[in-house]
Amino acid sequence: MRVTITDIAKRAKVSPSTVSRVIADNPRISAATKEKVLRIMKEMNYHPNIIARSLVNQTTKIIGVVMPGMAEQSLQHPFYPELLGGIASMANNQGYKILLANVSTVDEEREMVKELTFGGITEGIILLTSRDDNPTVDQLVKNGFPFVVIGRTENPYVNWVDNDNFLIGYQLATHFIEQGHQEIAFLGYSPGYMVTRDRLNGYKKALQEHNIPFDPALVIESKFISDNGYDLMKQILVKEKRPTGVIACDDLLAFGAIRAIHEAGLRVPEDIAVAGINNVPLADYYNPPLTSVKINAFSLGTKAFEMLRTIMGSEIQSYNRAIIPAELVVRSSTQR
Amino acid sequence: MRVTITDIAKRAKVSPSTVSRVIADNPRISAATKEKVLRIMKEMNYHPNIIARSLVNQTTKIIGVVMPGMAEQSLQHPFYPELLGGIASMANNQGYKILLANVSTVDEEREMVKELTFGGITEGIILLTSRDDNPTVDQLVKNGFPFVVIGRTENPYVNWVDNDNFLIGYQLATHFIEQGHQEIAFLGYSPGYMVTRDRLNGYKKALQEHNIPFDPALVIESKFISDNGYDLMKQILVKEKRPTGVIACDDLLAFGAIRAIHEAGLRVPEDIAVAGINNVPLADYYNPPLTSVKINAFSLGTKAFEMLRTIMGSEIQSYNRAIIPAELVVRSSTQR
DNA sequence: TATAAGCGGACAAACGTTTGCATTGAGGGT
DNA sequence: ACCCTCAATGCAAACGTTTGTCCGCTTATA
Numbered sequence: 001m002r003v004t005i006t007d008i009a010k011r012a013k014v015s016p017s018t019v020s021r022v023i024a025d026n027p028r029i030s031a032a033t034k035e036k037v038l039r040i041m042k043e044m045n046y047h048p049n050i051i052a053r054s055l056v057n058q059t060t061k062i063i064g065v066v067m068p069g070m071a072e073q074s075l076q077h078p079f080y081p082e083l084l085g086g087i088a089s090m091a092n093n094q095g096y097k098i099l100l101a102n103v104s105t106v107d108e109e110r111e112m113v114k115e116l117t118f119g120g121i122t123e124g125i126i127l128l129t130s131r132d133d134n135p136t137v138d139q140l141v142k143n144g145f146p147f148v149v150i151g152r153t154e155n156p157y158v159n160w161v162d163n164d165n166f167l168i169g170y171q172l173a174t175h176f177i178e179q180g181h182q183e184i185a186f187l188g189y190s191p192g193y194m195v196t197r198d199r200l201n202g203y204k205k206a207l208q209e210h211n212i213p214f215d216p217a218l219v220i221e222s223k224f225i226s227d228n229g230y231d232l233m234k235q236i237l238v239k240e241k242r243p244t245g246v247i248a249c250d251d252l253l254a255f256g257a258i259r260a261i262h263e264a265g266l267r268v269p270e271d272i273a274v275a276g277i278n279n280v281p282l283a284d285y286y287n288p289p290l291t292s293v294k295i296n297a298f299s300l301g302t303k304a305f306e307m308l309r310t311i312m313g314s315e316i317q318s319y320n321r322a323i324i325p326a327e328l329v330v331r332s333s334t335q336r
Numbered sequence: 337m338r339v340t341i342t343d344i345a346k347r348a349k350v351s352p353s354t355v356s357r358v359i360a361d362n363p364r365i366s367a368a369t370k371e372k373v374l375r376i377m378k379e380m381n382y383h384p385n386i387i388a389r390s391l392v393n394q395t396t397k398i399i400g401v402v403m404p405g406m407a408e409q410s411l412q413h414p415f416y417p418e419l420l421g422g423i424a425s426m427a428n429n430q431g432y433k434i435l436l437a438n439v440s441t442v443d444e445e446r447e448m449v450k451e452l453t454f455g456g457i458t459e460g461i462i463l464l465t466s467r468d469d470n471p472t473v474d475q476l477v478k479n480g481f482p483f484v485v486i487g488r489t490e491n492p493y494v495n496w497v498d499n500d501n502f503l504i505g506y507q508l509a510t511h512f513i514e515q516g517h518q519e520i521a522f523l524g525y526s527p528g529y530m531v532t533r534d535r536l537n538g539y540k541k542a543l544q545e546h547n548i549p550f551d552p553a554l555v556i557e558s559k560f561i562s563d564n565g566y567d568l569m570k571q572i573l574v575k576e577k578r579p580t581g582v583i584a585c586d587d588l589l590a591f592g593a594i595r596a597i598h599e600a601g602l603r604v605p606e607d608i609a610v611a612g613i614n615n616v617p618l619a620d621y622y623n624p625p626l627t628s629v630k631i632n633a634f635s636l637g638t639k640a641f642e643m644l645r646t647i648m649g650s651e652i653q654s655y656n657r658a659i660i661p662a663e664l665v666v667r668s669s670t671q672r
Numbered sequence: 673t674a675t676a677a678g679c680g681g682a683c684a685a686a687c688g689t690t691t692g693c694a695t696t697g698a699g700g701g702t
Numbered sequence: 703a704c705c706c707t708c709a710a711t712g713c714a715a716a717c718g719t720t721t722g723t724c725c726g727c728t729t730a731t732a
Contacts, residue, residue: 002456004688015712020690030710047454051390052688055717060387062435081417088438099398100436102424118383120338120718230621255621262623285566285592287623340718351682356720366680388718391687456688 003044012040023048054120063091063308064099064122066112066136068129077252078280079297080128083150086301087126094309109136117145124308126150132194146311148304152194152321159311159319161304163326165195168293169202171328172247172275175291177210179273179334181245185218185236187229187257188249196249199277203247218243222253229256237264244272245334251276251283251292258286258333273334289331299324339380348376359384390456399427399644400435400458402448402472404465413588414616415633416464419486422637423462430645445472453481460644462486468530482647484640488530488657495647495655497640499662501531504629505538507664508583508611511627513546515609515670517581521554521572523565523593524585532585535613539583554579558589565592573600580608581670587612587619587628594622594669609670625667635660 005023009016014033021029022037029037040046054060065087067080084100091098099122103109113136116122123146127136130151140147141157149160176184186203190196200219207214217239220232229248236243237260248254254276261272268274268288275291276283283290303322310320341359345352350369357365358373365373376382390396401423403416420436427434435458439445449472452458459482463472466487476483477493485496512520522539526532536555543550553575556568565584572579573596584590590612597608604610604624611627612619619626639658646656 002454002688006688016689017691017713018711020688021711024690028710033710045454047450049688050451050455050457051387051396052456052717053690054387055391055688055719056690058717065436077417078414081413084436085438088436089440092438092444098436100401100420100424100434102421102428104425108428114383115386118338118381119386120388121386228621252617252621255618259621259623281588282591282618285564285588285595287595287598338718342718352719353683353721354681356718357681360720364680369680385718388687389720391689391718392720394687 002049003046004049005046008037008040008044008046011044012037058120060121060123061095062097062099062122063305064101064116064125066101066103066109066116066125066127068103068109077250077278079278079295082297083128083301086298086303087305088301089298090302090305094305096305106135110139113140117143124148124312126304126308129153130193130195132192146308148308148311150300150304152198154194157319159307159321161300161307161322161324163295163300164323165198166202166205168277168326169199169204169247170206171202172199172277172293173203173206174209175275175328175330175334176245176247176273177206177212179245179336181243181273182212183215183218183241183243184245184247185220185243186247186249187220187232187236188222188253189219190222190249199249217241229253229258230260231256233257233260237261242272246272246274248274248276251278251280251290254290254292254333255282255286258288258290269332269334269336275334279329283329284331286333288333291331291334292329294327294329296324296326338385339382340385341382344373344376344380344382347380348373394456396457396459397431398433398435398458399641400437400452400461402437402439402445402452402461402463404439404445413586413614415614415631418633419464419637422634422639423641424637425634426638426641430641432641442471446475449476453479460484460648462640462644465489466529466531468528482644484644484647486636486640488534490530493655495643495657497636497643497658497660498531499631499636500659501534502538502541504613504662505535505540505583506542507538508535508613508629509539509542510545511611511664511666511670512581512583512609513542513548515581515672517579517609518548519551519554519577519579520581520583521556521579522583522585523556523568523572524558524589525555526558526585535585553577565589565594566596567592569593569596573597578608582608582610584610584612587614587616587626590626590628590669591618591622594624594626605668605670605672609672611670615665619665620667622669624669627667627670628665630663630665632660632662 005019006016008019019037022034088098101112103112116125125147127147127149129149132154137155137158149158152162153160186200189200204214220235222232246257248257254274258268258274261268266272277293279292279294283292303324307320341352341355344355355373358370424434437448439448452461461483463483463485468490473491473494485494488498489496522536525536540550556571558568582593584593590610594604594610597604602608613629615628615630619628639660643656
């Protein structure tokens, strides 16, 4: 049997309310009794029951983090844990805990979000998603629960945090063009994901600014992160018009692509230059070291939490967006 | 204002207890009222308050997962998220949620665990640790809270799940020896971590069985995962007696080592064979593809949860251990 | 017909807190 | 000596559930 506030009260010969006020450090309690109660609390190894406390003051100090398909390969990507780390570190600082919900299907996601919003256990939600047709988001908007999405969302009523993926695509393409490339493949476009769409658009913009015609044949679609770049790159290498540069939507894709290029007897960057996105730890150690874009996932996480706190704490409705700067990291894989 | 069970009761002209029993699908409620109440619940968009429920029946369906230094680089390692995914998927199936606690310091860990155990919010804890002098573990043992550690622990009163790291070291070394190697370096030994100690011992055993003298100079210490293998490998390459094989305690270390070897103008595996541990996704795509050991982190997670459930559900005290088999994956980096 | 049995539902206590308000007692001003 | 004030503490309601017990009604049994 756990020791409760009344046990303390009895032992200290005061009322439970007094004990409660001691815990809250209420100034109306005299120093003498405060000290006595505290001593007894130590003696009996008392710890307040968070559930009971939550019930009365309707606040749990818990936020929910909903991630898609943790069971799948996607979570093996270093991006997720770094993001999670950002959220967690900020949350910790402010005395919040994180309820982690991993969902595999859309239905599961909807059900989980429903439970988290109405169950009274979380005060706010951070949702990881980059698919743009997300019914969960609409649902959250509808019932006015505080939430922040990581990943740009077109629904105007949502608060989100993201990198500027358009700019990322633009900067990468510009970098290639400045290095003298004209035929630049775009690897890993995935129509359902806004991330890749934005990046592709940025890429197009850069081409346009330099009067390079856009060639749809150079865009290779894939199921976002999961597909491996090796196979995708092979698709490119068999084409008659071989590109001299490859922008991959993810470093892992880029690694696969480089391997395919090597196998074809070509060199990186001399024959084909390759860049990835996300700047995974290995990018720097790969052979050749891979040009990439540092996404600052950790900051993405801290910012998301900060935004969520703002929303939860404020009476006035508002819709916020935050852009976390990404930075191009040029390495040998794109430098002659 | 959230809609409560009494709101439903009023509207349905029944008592709150009846509504509660409808939710619990209690057979004492007639089909007619059950149907009526359910309809009204839908209409009013009712969802039970989990906090209140938890308070009365002393069960939250939440388990805590305590990870060290999420804020640090360690969590970027694919191992953690895969493990987390295993825990989460199993937890989800059984209607449990996960409270994620990331702690940066030992003090923080102790404080967090105290809160989780006494706060009444979690029913059990999974602790990730591989340091063997862990005061948190002793604390948990002392107050009899159900918990499982991921990582072998010497304290006899703890339940744990782990790979057989001794066997992993043994198998890797044997593999090298069978390939004709005699001078095999061991990269990434970290005295504070049982996992690397076990692996080193397995390695020694294999040497001994083949009458190869153990040479301490071939063991390169490092701060577990964080150090990069590139620098460590350089330390080896300057030595007069160059090994022909390298066992790295982690794939990331191995990648760095390979890079250093290449830079020194040597080839893998012809001049020096290299193997890692953990079998990260990239191991298969690296150049050359890296021999590694599949750790099955996902199973580690599911098993840990399963064990925790067993402990929580059982009255009788018992101390359980589980070994998740690891499997050697031989690739070109160690094959002539 | 009287009564036991059984069904469906209501009542109220309990879970461990917090908090507005009431109560008590001491001290000070008149 | 009286009242007022104020400080320190106690009382009890409330948060939203669950659940043991009791009650009234119907139906079957003797």
